[in-house]
Amino acid sequence: MRQDAILFEDTLRNNITMYQDVPDEKVISILSKVGLDSYANHDSLDMLILEGGTNLSGGEKRRVTLARSCLYS
DSSP, X not given: OOSSOOOOSEEHHHHHHTTOOOOHHHHHHHHHHTTOGGXXXXXXXXXXXXXXXXXXXXXXXXXXXXXXXXXXX
16 A cells, blocks of 8 residues: 555545445445544544545545555555
8 A cells, every 4th residue: 555645635435435325324334444433423524635645644644545546445
């Protein structure tokens, strides 16, 4: 996996699903599996991620990228 997480200014949901139609429950389950339990809820899916994920810690950025990878693997 790349060390530099690529995140864009949009919701947490769209940063993970890449605009594909994925049920929220599946996204929430993946967030929990990658250790982002505090974001594994419906409200957090609509949280705005800033360009480059500047409002997330380094570990959170990597876990969001991991969640995206898990969804499509």
